[in-house]
Structures are given as structure tokens and as C-alpha cells.
Amino acid sequence: xxxxxxxxxAIISETLFLARSRMQRLPFxxxxxxxxxxxxxxxxxxxxxxxxxxxxxxxxxxxxxxALRLRQALENxxxxxxxxxxxxxxxxxxxx
Amino acid sequence: MSLSASPERYVIEVKxxxxxxxxxxxxxxxxxxxxxxxxxxxxxxxxGLSVVKSCxxxxxxxxxxxxxxxxxxxxxxxxxxxxxxxxxxxxGGRPRWSLRRxxxxxxxxxxxxxxxxxxxxxxxxxxxxxxxxxxxxxxxDDPLVRSVLRDLLDAxxxxxxxxxxxTVAQARLLARQPGPEVVFLDVNLPDGxxxxxxxxxxxxxxxxFVTSAEEYAVHAFDCEAAxxxxxxxxxxx
Numbered sequence: 001x002x003x004x005x006x007x008x009x010a011i012i013s014e015t016l017f018l019a020r021s022r023m024q025r026l027p028f029x030x031x032x033x034x035x036x037x038x039x040x041x042x043x044x045x046x047x048x049x050x051x052x053x054x055x056x057x058x059x060x061x062x063x064x065x066x067a068l069r070l071r072q073a074l075e076n077x078x079x080x081x082x083x084x085x086x087x088x089x090x091x092x093x094x095x096x
Numbered sequence: 097m098s099l100s101a102s103p104e105r106y107v108i109e110v111k112x113x114x115x116x117x118x119x120x121x122x123x124x125x126x127x128x129x130x131x132x133x134x135x136x137x138x139x140x141x142x143x144g145l146s147v148v149k150s151c152x153x154x155x156x157x158x159x160x161x162x163x164x165x166x167x168x169x170x171x172x173x174x175x176x177x178x179x180x181x182x183x184x185x186x187x188g189g190r191p192r193w194s195l196r197r198x199x200x201x202x203x204x205x206x207x208x209x210x211x212x213x214x215x216x217x218x219x220x221x222x223x224x225x226x227x228x229x230x231x232x233x234x235x236x237d238d239p240l241v242r243s244v245l246r247d248l249l250d251a252x253x254x255x256x257x258x259x260x261x262x263t264v265a266q267a268r269l270l271a272r273q274p275g276p277e278v279v280f281l282d283v284n285l286p287d288g289x290x291x292x293x294x295x296x297x298x299x300x301x302x303x304x305f306v307t308s309a310e311e312y313a314v315h316a317f318d319c320e321a322a323x324x325x326x327x328x329x330x331x332x333x
Contacts, residue, residue: 084169
């Protein structure tokens with residue numbers, strides 16, 4: 001029974017999640033974005049946090065995306081990273 | 097934060113040297129209800145990651161992470177270089193897999209499959225060989241839960257929901273009408289317990305408990321529950 005409960009737990013939580021996304025009717029309005037500019041602007045917006053750094057090769061990184069939603073996602077990751085490394089240093093590393 | 101490119105995709109890395117995500121919680125950080133655990137460990141809850149996942153997946157991308165306690169966490173956001181249009185929203189926005197999974201759940205409590213079930217289910221009565229659809233009611237004080245269940249059940253083509261109730265009192269009224277054959281029943285209701293409703297139901301009614309409190313499971317199956325669905329830590333049970 002324990003296994004069944006765990007499985008049902010997963011089903012219910014996933015469906016509730018999907019329903020929440022659906023109920024919020026989050027719009028998706030993609031357009032051209034240069035990810036390099038986009039990310040570096042986001043990091044610049046956090047100038048009060050000098051620990052946060054941005055590292056990227058030169059050149060263009062053309063992509064298609066919804067700027068609002070991408071920003072929402074990345075802001076969340078950045079603010080979590082800053083919050084949970086309070087008092088420590090935070091530095092990017094090269095992609096292996 | 098760093099950005100790099102591979103032939104097909106971009107990878108945005110967000111790395112910290114923080115406290116890390118405890119191993120026991122790593123599996124559930126993308127869970128929309130992960131916040132529900134905040135009361136347990138307020139300083140460590142990672143907020144809103146299910147939204148992050150949803151945003152990135154809208155772009156045809158994916159999110160993953162590595163984390164080690166007291167060393168730090170790195171999130172990898174991968175985005176395709178060219179946006180692959182996702183399938184147009186399904187009518188009613190219903191994901192196809194949820195129907196399939198729900199059917200699997202139903203099968204698990206089907207009498208024919210019950211011999212595999214071991215314990216607890218032996219007394220359950222699901223009128224499985226019903227020619228038409230089962231008449232069902234949903235009793236839950238959370239409108240969201242009701243709406244989700246209704247969607248799933250509509251999709252299953254096996255149950256027609258003839259009523260919804262948010263309280264025991266409303267449920268009693270519904271139970272008196274041409275009786276429901278299956279009741280999806282929450283336990284903690286504003287005016288009492290879902291168990292209070294059981295004496296009011298006709299003897300051949302199947303009850304599927306839908307609750308966030310695991311401790312009711314044994315009692316539920318004692319009451320010959322047909323099934324027991326656990327909601328993940330919804331705040332108001």
C-alpha cells in the first residue's frame with residue numbers, strides 16, 4: 001500500500017501543478033533574444049550584489065524566447081543562489 | 097552565472113557556493129508544493145522552482161541541477177537554439193499523459209487486479225463492470241482540487257461527475273439525491289470529517305479518499321475505501 005500511496009502522491013501533485021499553470025494562463029509570447037545581452041543585463045540589474053558575476057564567450061547568442069518568462073525563471077534561480085550563499089562568495093565557472 | 101553554447105543548444109549556468117540542497121529534498125524541489133515544507137525548515141526552502149521549470153519547458157528547454165550540502169548548487173538551464181513550437185495547446189489544455197496515468201490508477205484498484213494489492217483493499221467494492229458511466233461526486237473544500245479531479249475524471253470517460261460539495265453538509269444533500277456510485281472524499285472539511293458522510297451513503301457506493309493526511313489511510317480502508325489518493329501537503333488538507 002505504501003508504494004501505491006507514493007505513486008498516487010506523485011500523480012496528484014503533478015496534476016495539481018499542471019492545473020495551476022493552466023489556471024494562471026501564463027502567456028507565452030516569443031520573440032528574438034540575444035541571450036548574452038539578456039543575461040548580462042540581468043546580472044547588471046543586481047549591481048548591489050558584486051558577488052554575482054557573468055561569464056560568457058564573445059559573440060552573439062541568438063535565441064527565440066519570451067523575455068518576460070525567461071527573466072522570471074532566471075531571476076528566481078539568481079535570487080535563490082544569492083539568498084542561499086549569503087556570506088559566501090559566488091562565482092561562475094566555465095562550462096566543462 | 098555563465099552562458100555557453102553547444103551545436104544545438106545554449107546552457108545557462110547559475111552556480112552558488114551556498115548551503116546546497118539536502119539530498120533528501122533534491123527529488124522534490126521542482127514540486128509545486130515544495131513550499132508547503134517551509135514551515136519545517138524556513139531558511140532552506142527553494143522557492144518557485146516549479147515555475148522555473150514551467151517557464152523553461154515552454155521554451156522547449158530543460159532545467160537540471162547538481163548540489164552538494166555545504167558546497168553549493170548549480171542549476172543548468174538548457175535552451176534550444178531554435179524554438180521548436182510545442183504542440184498547440186490541447187483542447188481544454190489537458191495533457192494526454194494524465195489520462196493514461198489516471199487509468200493506471202484505476203486499474204490498480206480494479207477488483208480483477210486486486211489480488212496483487214496484498215493488503216487493505218480486500219473489502220473494496222468498485223462496480224467495475226458497469227455498463228454506463230459511474231455517477232460520481234467530489235467532496236473537497238479546495239475548488240482547485242475539485243477542478244483537477246473533475247478534469248481527470250471527465251477525461252477518463254468512466255465517471256460522470258453529478259455534483260461537487262465543499263462541506264459535509266453539502267455532501268449530505270448530494271448523497272440523498274439519486275445516489276452517487278462513487279464519491280471522491282476529502283477528510284478534513286470545514287464542518288467536519290469526510291468519515292461523517294459514510295453512514296449517509298448507500299451501501300454499494302464506492303469511496304475514494306482524497307486527502308493530504310496519510311494517517312487516515314488505515315481507517316479509510318477499514319471503512320472499505322475503494323482507493324486512497326494522497327494530496328501532497330496541501331495547506332488546508
